[in-house]
Amino acid sequence: MAPILDIKGLYKNYGSVEILKDINVSIEPGDFLVLVGPSGCGKSTLLNCIAGLEPISGGTLAIGGQDMTHVNPKDRDIAMVFQSYALYPTMSVAKNITFGMKVRGASKAEQQEQLEKVAKQLQIEQLLNRRPGQLSGGQRQRVAIGRALVRDPKLFLFDEPLSNLDAKLRVEMRTEIKALHQRLGASMVYVTHDQIEAMTLATKIVVMKAGVIQQIGSPAEIYNTPANMFVADFMGSPAMNLIPAKTKANGVGINIEIERKNAPPIVMTETRDISLPSDVVVGIRPEDIVEPKLYSGASNQLQDAECMIEIVEPAGADTFVVSELGGTQVTARLNAETTATAGQSQQLAFDLNKVSYFAPDSGLRLN
Structure with missing residues (x-):
């Protein structure tokens, strides 16, 4: 046709x-x-x-x-x-x-x-x-x-x-x-x-x-x-978080290192078979950053990190929390039951199965 x-x-x-x-x-x-x-x-x-x-x-x-x-x-x-x-x-x-x-x-x-x-x-x-x-x-x-x-x-x-x-x-x-x-x-x-x-x-x-x-x-x-x-x-509201990061091979995969304010970097391990340059931009949707204790999904790639919460925005069924990672503001879409409080640190988990990686210079997708 x-x-x-x-x-x-x-x-x-x-x-x-x-x-x-x-x-x-x-x-x-x-x-x-x-x-x-x-x-x-x-x-x-x-x-x-x-x-x-x-x-x-x-x-x-x-x-x-x-x-x-x-x-x-x-x-x-x-x-x-x-x-x-x-x-x-x-x-x-x-x-x-x-x-x-x-x-x-x-x-x-x-x-x-x-x-x-x-x-x-x-x-x-x-x-x-x-x-x-x-x-x-x-x-x-x-x-x-x-x-x-x-x-x-x-x-x-x-x-x-x-x-x-x-x-x-x-x-x-x-x-x-x-x-x-x-x-x-x-x-x-x-x-x-x-x-x-x-x-x-x-x-x-x-x-x-x-x-x-x-x-x-x-x-x-x-x-x-x-x-x-x-x-x-x-595309997406709120938009995808775009977080500058460094990468290092570690034998079982690739360490993804993200800077934090006044704390050592967050280190997560990417185990998918992808090749990444030493500098990348990590793209993750707000709904793919979750609270481990309230998470009921089936991902095998959740990796926890302690994050300082700067802003909490209740929005009915969702609550958006903002943290600074990699020198940029990162939004997580949590559910309304969250106890996240501005000015306190909170355990958040990143679903690495859902992460997109981009080249910092060209902006093109790498995976």
């Missing part, structure tokens, strides 16, 4: 400034691709290139097996949902949703049939006679999605569609978009700077920085095996 979207060697320049550099990405029908990265990384520009709103400077772009590199946006069989909703203020919700169909010459009966189907899917039947100005942000967003759905396109494009909503509504709409994707089995490309949104929605994530793809993978791959320190730091 041909990929629904296939981008090869795509470049985008504005004059002499390269905005996108050698972008290669493809998705299968039914995939939910999320483009994520900090502001200015080129993700919205890439979405606009897919939509045909921006001409590309090099490379090819195919949708549904057909070359769309130089094809007009209206002939690409795509539907786009914008951050600003872009609804017509003087038209009713029903007319906003069916306007595109009317322009394309669909019969009144067909318009009505699609309208009823989509209104039911999005639970907006009772809003059809209202105008956009009488709707809440979440309702407007649903209408904008409804307008895209009646198209039944090959590809849906979403440009930060939830960034104008408050936090609670964003979570609700995220769940709705995920459910919609599962119901329709539609192919979607979605731009966000919110890595939680990316992790919860995507079947495939593209992490971008300065116009370059840093990593492509499933949410689990991106989270558990980040390709470099940028991805490790960007």
